[in-house]
Amino acid sequence: MTYPSSRPDVLIVGAGVVGAACAYACTAAGLRVAVVERGAAGGGTTSAGEGNILVSDKEPGPELDLALLSSRRWREISEDLGGGTVEYEAKGGVVVAGSRETADGLLRLTAGQRARGVDAVDIGPGELSELEPRVTRQAVGGAFYPQDAQVQPMLATAHLLRRARQRGAVVHTGTGVVGFVRDRRGAVTGVRTDSAEVPVVSARWVINAAGTWAGRLSRLAGAPVPVLPRKGYVLVTEPLPRVVRHKVYTAEYLANVASSDAGLETSVVVEGTRAGTVLIGASRERVGFDRGVSLPVLRTLAAQAIGLFPFLADVLLLRSYLGFRPYCPDHLPVIGADPRAPGLLHACGHEGAGVGLAAATGHLLAQHLTGERPDLDLTPFRPDRFEEATA
């Protein structure tokens, strides 16, 4: 591959799943793309999460619309990349209600979701144990979401970037952005990096896809967006025969996803992987970038997983990992052009759904940059909404 002699149209900062999806969509739209990543591709939060592409966990609203669009885009992308290569699987999600009260809440949620286009099927205990034979007998009912799918986030990132490179994109890993270049009128025209090989990269547009570090990057550009870390753990068991068939989670999880409570929240999502291991996630905690392992959190996750699938009590835990979800105070991502810094766009703050929402994010930004009318109204995700809120 030769480096394009002229400057790229789009420079993407960050090669996580979101940056990779932007590179994929922009090159597909015929734009010239460069990506700068301070570490290794996918080495940020993307390497520390699960790959759920969920519509089930979202309440009616802009994020659900984004998720529905993204779930369609992921299906197309995985066909393009080869579903096997990114381990795309539309295995469906099962939400389990442990009490009558939760079950009633779930019924209201599914009704609202159906109205927005979600395929949500209310199920009783009998259907539940047909879908998930080993699930707890305590469950009073639940819902089935055939649209819920997954990819392997690292493979997805690698293959999205690979396709983008095939279409001429250039990816600089080990290259951190340390500042922005602006023209006389204040428009962003490129970035300065910490690499002697590419000290400056100029571009017509710069996309901030720096994940949990996007807040820091946005401050460098003088156009701050409040992206903060929300810590989460995943537990991984020994490989088992296929005993958990879907993504299975408690209805209480839905409350946690949307919560703003600063303390620890755990509500478990259990799923089997191709490799046979069972993944158990995920806790949500706001403790900054503290990498220390907290056993009480692991303990709670384990207990909740056993509550959902009693057989797990005798299954061996092999490892655990943790990461920091990029979240915004209103729990919506930031997607779109920043009026405070012409030339700068954001694609960040996807919290616990960045893998799921990446495909739509890249797609919408590419539409915006090529002057097409975006499939979704980007207003709810606009970067300057936080200033309005405090003003």
Added chain:
Amino acid sequence: MTTSPAERPGTRYDIAVLGAGPAGLAAAVAAAGQGAGTVLIDAGARPGGQYWRHREGDEGALHHGWGHFRRLRRGLSAHGADYRPGHCVWHVERTEAGFTVHATREGSPRTVRAKAVIVATGAYDRQLPFPGWTTPGVFTAGAVQALLKGHGVPAGRRIAVAGTGPFLLPVAAGLAEAGVRVVGVFEAGLPTAFGRHPLATLRNLPKLAEGAGYLGTLLRHRVPYRTRTTVVAAHGTATVTGATVARLDQRWRIVPGSTREIDCDTVAVGYGFTPQTEIPLQLGCAMRRDADGSLVARVDARQRASVDGVYVAGEACGVGGAQLSAVEGELAGLHAAYATTGSAPDRRRLAGLLRRRAAQRSFAAALHRAYPVPDGWQTWLERDTTVCRCEEVTAGAIREAVDDLGATDPRAVKLYARPGMGLCQGRVCGYATTCLVARATGRRPTADDLRGMATRPIAHPLTLGALAAGDDSGGDDSGGG
């Protein structure tokens, strides 16, 4: 062992020693001897670690330094240290008051609290992949030795011993003495470097005499000893039926035309050691890449790691043999006892230990220079040679993760191609994967590369039930995080 008051639930020890090999035993005895409340925790059924591994009732006929072991074992009870065999430590947590050690005993959770910890978890054999290395009948040299020492069982009837390093000799000699036919000792290196380090040699005459003794044993049993030669392939499907042996050049590439087939039913292989560093990594201790290419904990002159209250002794802070491990353990025990109880160690004793440590470390460094592992072993592999046996990842798949998917470090390769994701969590393939990725990306392995394959928040598998239950006997540990 007597039940001391310290054993009551909820009690906090001054010092918890993790691992009861030469380093841990020496540490526990030294600490308890200074009056520190000490607990010695070990996964094995009997103390001794890898070096003094023995059977029930075995009183040391086959062992070196058995008198030393007996003294340490006596010291343990004489000084009132608590000894907890059969405890697998899976996590060590820092708390405000010190440390909580989380272990399982027969699957049930156990916790122990202490003001300081001494990590003496040792090392295990480093393996390199080669075609056929996953065939039943290919063992690590350490496993073969453990079978013999720990169970009195020879691993096979016609055994080839291959790899590099002086510790192949005791394994082969032990087998020969137990009446096993050792078809050859194939040393990939050319250990002549000792001649160039006369000082180290002089200071460690006793150790070399040990080596000479082993060589004598091999000679007596007519076991061929070949240098710059190794087993480059094992044959057979259900079990090993033979192996290919080849001569190597200086960089360990196969000398063309030098391969030959040998008849054996077992291959014992060891290419040095991989220290067990999960616990220092969990605790956030600074690490370094040692002269032999292994990731080890950094320690200062008092065996202190970079994290307050954490000491590391023995192979976990650098491979150097049983005697060095014991010296380091004793130092760690004395210093940790002083730090936690204020009981000052005897100066002359300290000075003597420091002298011995310096001499043995320079000997260890000379060993590492004499037995390097150059990366030519990578040329023995075929594309379809398994590197990670748990997840069945081939050398070709690792190469593709770098060439096609753009992985630049072992951690990314692990996430793309899954080496190190299986049951053993990269304990076996971590070193090889790191080297393969480094070479494929045109550089040398770094400490960060190694760390990416060695970080394990769960040092030992436990059931989710045990994790969820926590320990109700060892005191409260819920407030630690």
